[in-house]
Amino acid sequence: MANIDIVTQEELAHGHDDHHDDDHHGDKFQSGFFSRYVFSMDHKTIAKQFLITGIIWAIIGAAMSIVFRLQLGFPEESIAWLKPILGKWIVVDDAGIGSLDQDFYYALVTMHGTILVFFVLTAGLSGTFSNLLIPLHIGARDMASPMLNMFSYWFFFLAGTIMFASLFLSTGPFAGGWTAYPPLSAVQSSMSGSGAGMTLWTVSLVLFVVSVLLGGMNYITTVINMRTKGMTMWRLPLPIWAFLVTAILGLLSFPVLASAFFLMIFDRSFGTSFYLSEIFINNAPLENVGGSPILYQHLFWFLGHPEVYIIILPAFGIVSEVLSVHSRKPIFGYKAMVMSILAIAVLAFIVWAHHMFMSGINPFIANIFVLFTLIIAVPSAVKVFNWIATLYGGNIRFNSANLFAIGFVSLFISGGLTGIFLGNSAIDIPLHDTYFVVAHFHIVMGVAAFFGMFAGIYHWFPRMYGRFMNETLGRLHFWGTMIGAYAIFWPMHYMGMAGVPRRYYNFTAFESFNQFAAMNQFITIAAIVVFALQIVFVINFFYSIFNGRKQKKMNPYGANTLEWTAPVNAGHGNWPGAIPHVHRWAYDYGKDGQEFIPQTVPLKPGEKDMGAH
Amino acid sequence: MGSLIIILSVFLLGVVLVQIGKVNELSSAIRGEQESEYSANTTHAVFGLLFMVGFLVLVFGSFFYYKNSMLGYGPLTSASKHGWDIDYIFNVTMVITVIVFVITHIALFVYAFQYRNRPGHVAKFIPHDNRLEIIWMVIPSIVMAILVVGGLNVWNNTMIDIAADAVPGKDFIEIEGNGQQFGWNLRYPGPDNRLGGTYFKKISSSNPLGQVWEDPKNHDDFQPSNIVLPKGMQVRVRITSRDVLHNFYLPHHKVKMDAVPGMPTHFVFTPTITTAEYREQLGELDSKGNPLYPEWHTPADPSDPENKLKRYEVFGFELACAELCGNGHFSMRKEVTIVTPEEYEKWLGEQTSYYEANIKGKEEDVKIGKTEVEAESENKLSLENAKDQSISNIN
Numbered sequence A: 001m002a003n004i005d006i007v008t009q010e011e012l013a014h015g016h017d018d019h020h021d022d023d024h025h026g027d028k029f030q031s032g033f034f035s036r037y038v039f040s041m042d043h044k045t046i047a048k049q050f051l052i053t054g055i056i057w058a059i060i061g062a063a064m065s066i067v068f069r070l071q072l073g074f075p076e077e078s079i080a081w082l083k084p085i086l087g088k089w090i091v092v093d094d095a096g097i098g099s100l101d102q103d104f105y106y107a108l109v110t111m112h113g114t115i116l117v118f119f120v121l122t123a124g125l126s127g128t129f130s131n132l133l134i135p136l137h138i139g140a141r142d143m144a145s146p147m148l149n150m151f152s153y154w155f156f157f158l159a160g161t162i163m164f165a166s167l168f169l170s171t172g173p174f175a176g177g178w179t180a181y182p183p184l185s186a187v188q189s190s191m192s193g194s195g196a197g198m199t200l201w202t203v204s205l206v207l208f209v210v211s212v213l214l215g216g217m218n219y220i221t222t223v224i225n226m227r228t229k230g231m232t233m234w235r236l237p238l239p240i241w242a243f244l245v246t247a248i249l250g251l252l253s254f255p256v257l258a259s260a261f262f263l264m265i266f267d268r269s270f271g272t273s274f275y276l277s278e279i280f281i282n283n284a285p286l287e288n289v290g291g292s293p294i295l296y297q298h299l300f301w302f303l304g305h306p307e308v309y310i311i312i313l314p315a316f317g318i319v320s321e322v323l324s325v326h327s328r329k330p331i332f333g334y335k336a337m338v339m340s341i342l343a344i345a346v347l348a349f350i351v352w353a354h355h356m357f358m359s360g361i362n363p364f365i366a367n368i369f370v371l372f373t374l375i376i377a378v379p380s381a382v383k384v385f386n387w388i389a390t391l392y393g394g395n396i397r398f399n400s401a402n403l404f405a406i407g408f409v410s411l412f413i414s415g416g417l418t419g420i421f422l423g424n425s426a427i428d429i430p431l432h433d434t435y436f437v438v439a440h441f442h443i444v445m446g447v448a449a450f451f452g453m454f455a456g457i458y459h460w461f462p463r464m465y466g467r468f469m470n471e472t473l474g475r476l477h478f479w480g481t482m483i484g485a486y487a488i489f490w491p492m493h494y495m496g497m498a499g500v501p502r503r504y505y506n507f508t509a510f511e512s513f514n515q516f517a518a519m520n521q522f523i524t525i526a527a528i529v530v531f532a533l534q535i536v537f538v539i540n541f542f543y544s545i546f547n548g549r550k551q552k553k554m555n556p557y558g559a560n561t562l563e564w565t566a567p568v569n570a571g572h573g574n575w576p577g578a579i580p581h582v583h584r585w586a587y588d589y590g591k592d593g594q595e596f597i598p599q600t601v602p603l604k605p606g607e608k609d610m611g612a613h
Numbered sequence B: 001m002g003s004l005i006i007i008l009s010v011f012l013l014g015v016v017l018v019q020i021g022k023v024n025e026l027s028s029a030i031r032g033e034q035e036s037e038y039s040a041n042t043t044h045a046v047f048g049l050l051f052m053v054g055f056l057v058l059v060f061g062s063f064f065y066y067k068n069s070m071l072g073y074g075p076l077t078s079a080s081k082h083g084w085d086i087d088y089i090f091n092v093t094m095v096i097t098v099i100v101f102v103i104t105h106i107a108l109f110v111y112a113f114q115y116r117n118r119p120g121h122v123a124k125f126i127p128h129d130n131r132l133e134i135i136w137m138v139i140p141s142i143v144m145a146i147l148v149v150g151g152l153n154v155w156n157n158t159m160i161d162i163a164a165d166a167v168p169g170k171d172f173i174e175i176e177g178n179g180q181q182f183g184w185n186l187r188y189p190g191p192d193n194r195l196g197g198t199y200f201k202k203i204s205s206s207n208p209l210g211q212v213w214e215d216p217k218n219h220d221d222f223q224p225s226n227i228v229l230p231k232g233m234q235v236r237v238r239i240t241s242r243d244v245l246h247n248f249y250l251p252h253h254k255v256k257m258d259a260v261p262g263m264p265t266h267f268v269f270t271p272t273i274t275t276a277e278y279r280e281q282l283g284e285l286d287s288k289g290n291p292l293y294p295e296w297h298t299p300a301d302p303s304d305p306e307n308k309l310k311r312y313e314v315f316g317f318e319l320a321c322a323e324l325c326g327n328g329h330f331s332m333r334k335e336v337t338i339v340t341p342e343e344y345e346k347w348l349g350e351q352t353s354y355y356e357a358n359i360k361g362k363e364e365d366v367k368i369g370k371t372e373v374e375a376e377s378e379n380k381l382s383l384e385n386a387k388d389q390s391i392s393n394i395n
């Protein structure tokens, strides 16, 4: 686009004109209803599509967790009242007591995990904010390939449709856990969900991988190639660094997941034995010999561990930006923040076997993975200290976005510290596959990533809809969720330390695990309350789209980044007329007595740019 | 009808919430936006402080409340030798993480409060500080190095296999734990102290482990319904699976290892306390004769008033499954009893070999209904197939 060789002084200050609007009478790609709202190629619309689809999936996934939490918290209580919705999955005994079918319990747990990890926290988080912010933050009119970008969404949509369809199979959806370890997942007769349910699960996730790859290629290309004049890498706002690295992680790891799934499909349907050996099931031996279930675990976690960072890195980026803007201070240690993202990304590829310490791998190998795993704690710690240092000396606004960002830091600390227990293989012996792990990853990944997402939604809602979300409800949403989420997950540490295994339908068979009935009730009640609070958010969200307080100022928060230089309700192309140029890094808050200095403001003579290399 | 009420009440709730939101917005419009933002900042900064204090108090309070239910604390000491080492490195990690947890949480919420946006307050410009950043990179690195070295030391000592020259039966006992949907098959080596070979195609209802009867080492193996082991003896559990993944999990002994079809795994541990001694520990009285852990002095079976036994008197160690294996995963329980060596010898004497009791002279017995040549050639085949990584067979 930069086909102008001679840059005039005026253009330096006000950006260059790529004649984007010259021959558009309106946007020919955006004229009809369908091309504007459905098969849109505008990155802002696609971001909203990812977000709203993600919200719908989050409601479905969370509702599932409420149902299985009812089973765990109130195993004696009748849930026959759910029969109209769940039909045969509620087993009503002669006395009229309805309980959850065991197979369906496991199906719910599995679907909950799959949906939340892939559809909500991967697509809904990275998909939404990468799409929304990359072009707006780097000063581009759209993604490198708007067409592929649109396909990325529709592959995600298709994946979701297939997963949704699997809920209605007579044998139920897949029920072998979100990690889908073979042989349980590969032998069709090993569980009722391992038949058609697993087939649809695999097909859906293969399509999902396609979606991630299309999106990721686009994000990377766009960030590398389409930065506006003056936007060097060291001037990129932190969310863009996070999205870029996330996309690279995805591009390198998701194909491995796809290959694991292809081998799985071969084993399931074409008689190969990649993952199977010496199995005697349903009164007959299988012919498959020579394979190894552990191979799948290696392939899965080679994606699986980077995947958890694919989920959390965008939240890192969002939180860094929101904390900085609303503390009116530069993010502390910008370069260290970038470096720690890069370090985490590299290390993310060499720690996968910490999920497999107890799976029968050679104990010597574990040594190496313990070392790398605990090294990851160092860049993670640097990030936490830098966030806290960003607050120090600030002028902090306590709006909903910033509250969620502060809450994120607390959650990331709590969950990251328990990772240090689990990463040490010796300590993982008692803790592996107990509720301690459940507590760890829900706090550090589940809730924390949601907090990053909420911070982003509250912060950039005006950028998406030209209106604000209601602050009173937002703050209520924050405090309720913060307290409630800890109430749900904190006690699980104690259960895990008592040795209670995860993925148990009930605990009555074991004296050692059966002592937490009261705690389980408490957790279930907390989960219901938190779920109800998310309804507050959903209402606030949709109500505000149409009736929220209007955004009057173009730059409502006094932020430095480029997204606020585009007009409210900007159309396709983002900037009518010229694309702005960038002259400084994104974090000149409070410098030289000025509250903020947008990136478009040229450096004063002799002024040092913090983003200069 | 019921669902209608639910839909209606959700709708009403929505209306109420929207109204609350609106009222607040209106009042802030009246008071002036800036003004009300300032007061909201202070309110929520204070909430933050209150949250922090409440959170920290509850974290410590709840930990002490549940202390005696957690393995490694209170009466629930580790029941195996390596368990104590794990507890040690666990507690080192605990102390370190708790310190970091408390400091960072106090800093987070106190700074947030101290530097809240308010009239006349401005932010400082502090883009970075190399010295600080180096400090808080180096300190975690050192701490992690300590934890890695300590942890790996425990790990490698725990996971080390039986010494090559150890004598089965004398230096260690080898037993097998075999998972299937949904239960455990247990096997002891019998007087020869060696487990016989198995082959998965030999599995049948009368041969749950697929033992190869041509292998004489199998003839004295027995299959008890629960685990009994002597205190103080090294035990090597050979962990196998017949169908899908399972996990051989002894919570009190801190033993956990996946059972993988086609790939036997193992775990070596030494029980250090008998079940009877552990019961005593749970039922301990203080100097005044009151129970130290009252929760263990409640009736073992509240539904039966005749039953005078207390919980601690019926306590037993347990074997569970810790890897999702299907819809009955949560029900794979066996009892584990640790006894004195003398009691163990006595118990051994009471067991009969599975072959003697169920196979010998029956149809499956290799020696029946075949010519000598047939039996011989089949014998060879099965023995070749018998996948046997049992360590006691190498010797």
Ligand code: HEM
Pocket (backbone or CB within 6 Å): A179, A308, A309, A311, A312, A354, A355, A373, A374, A376, A377, A380, A415, A416, A417, A418, A419, A420, A422, A423, A424, A428, A431, A432, A433, A437, A440, A441, A444, A445, A446
């Ligand atoms: C301080 C850094 C961290 C360390 C040392 C760490 C370590 C571990 C280890 C060793 C496990 C395996 C536990 C087991 O199954 O026995 C685990 C589980 C897990 N971690 Fe972390 N973790 C860290 C941070 C994170 C982060 C940032 C995320 C995500 C954002 C995350 C997400 C997960 C998830 C999802 C699981 C469970 C997967 C499953 O089994 O279903 N962890 N972590």
Ligand SMILES: [Cu+2]
Pocket (backbone or CB within 6 Å): A304, A305, A308, A351, A352, A354, A355
């Ligand atoms: Cu991991």
Ligand SMILES: [Cu+2]
Pocket (backbone or CB within 6 Å): B245, B246, B247, B321, B322, B323, B324, B325, B326, B328, B329, B330, B332
């Ligand atoms: Cu199991």
